[in-house]
Amino acid sequence: MKNKLILGGVLLMMAYACGSGEEKQEVATVVEQETVDAANVNYNIPSPSEQFALISKMDAVKNTKILHDPALADKYSNSAQKALNFGVYTADVAYLTSFNETNKYLSYFGKMEKLGSDIGVAQVFGTELGELAKKWDGNADSLFKLSDDVYNRTFQRLIEIDKGEELSLMLVGGWIESMHLMIGSSKGFGKSPKLDQALADQKLVAENLLEFLVSYQDNATVKEYSSAIEEVINAFEDLDCNSGETKVQNTNGKLTFSGGESCKMTQKCFDNLSKKIKEIRTKIITA
Template sequence: MNSTIMRLQSVVFLSLGVVSSFLISSCNDDRKSTDNEPQELKTHVVDSTSAINAEFEGKIFSIPSPVQTAILLKQASGSFNAELINPAENADKYSTTYSRALNLGVYGADLGYATLFGQQKESMNYLKALQTLADGLSIAGAFDKSFAERFERNMNQQDSLLIIVQDAYRTGDNFLKNNKQKDISSLILAGGWIESMYFACQLNALQSNPQIIERIGEQKQSLETLLSILSGYNTDNMNDALLNDLNEINDLFKEVQFSYTFREPVTDASNHITTLNHDSSVIMSDELVVAITEKISALRNNIIG
């Protein structure tokens, strides 16, 4: 795989996938990593247009295609926009389990965005924010001093960063699952999804982009699954307000329509890569895109306070 695409693929997993991989059982492999050596990701089949489907509690959860989303972020924004992300210093003000879990998901997406644009200082600030929230959730071991040192040593090796952060989230995930705290895991997932959607909506609002609109519309199924997960782990009705807001967004997504045309896969024998190609399109009116953007923005800003 082209090294530039590989780096883009790796870093966007941090932004849109690593929080999901924290929770999704299909990502629990036995891959080992070293501190200083980048590792090649064993990706041999790339779907150039559709989302990635993974499993959580027997349910399919869809996250955007990492290659295309990374390219879209680069094309749409061109440069780092600090106003898009939740300031790292806000971590200290989240004092409840609910707010800490949601914003741990938010900060996971923000870390990926900062890393995508090579913002090393910002990335380290977000590592500290993750440590603060993880400590408040009693999963501090996932983002401890050794993790921060390992991340800093590999700052320029984005393939390695993906593995390092996945390992940290997996450590936290195992702790939560073993201690029957899947309600917290579901909130972290929700925070990451909402922040990722916020990025897409805001970038499209700055300059309308049909491909980003496709990515937004493709999240229709993801939202339905997220609602199911949050409903199933709604301890003491903690998620009621969040579920109400997400259901309002889901009502809008019900207006999204899809079309699909199959095309033959293309195989690059020399690189051992098969690319799945098909034409799929999302049908959304301009008014619907604006309405979804407004709802996502309001919910996200309420979460970060």
């Protein structure tokens, strides 16, 4: 049985910043929790939009110079590259939206539609990508509302049509790019303490992502990038972590774990993460 993946939204339609301050606080809580169902294991992997909706309000600095160039999308020749970079562009779109760079936003739509078509996932989106672009009034919240129904069914549909391998690579590309953008938006270790903590919290996200990838190890590229994610997790070993009491809440048969280990960023971990993420991202985006 395939693992059930929880995404607040992971593909293009899932890449929009939204919500009030209260909603964003709930997102932050999800990152620190793991939910276990009796029949399925649910892996909490926040979408780039959820990440950046929080980060744009932190002590980060907007840095659009480090986004991936959408013009390079035409240079990717194989399906693995296209799936990985579809994920990369997903994170870039979320970043632009969260930092209100809406003038650059639509330049990504056509490229992502083309990549989606090339890797055989366009049938999931249908004509809805184009319709979202046409209906968009420039307001990120309205775009989120328009795409709400779409993204809630997208990831599960990809698994149903045996596109789990493509989804896996999209997730890898999106998360690596999210980490790249987070690090690139930092003022430097210790100078953006809230962002430092957000980066430390990505340890759990990386572990959850790796658990999802396990289901698709028959794919050589998924296996290769699983090893890359393991290397990132190893870099997190230099966090300053303390163990606390783990609290378990049972809600309608689902157990939610909170508390437990709490970690803070260190200079060594920050430097090692920066180096490792740059290395993996360079490999992903190089045609």
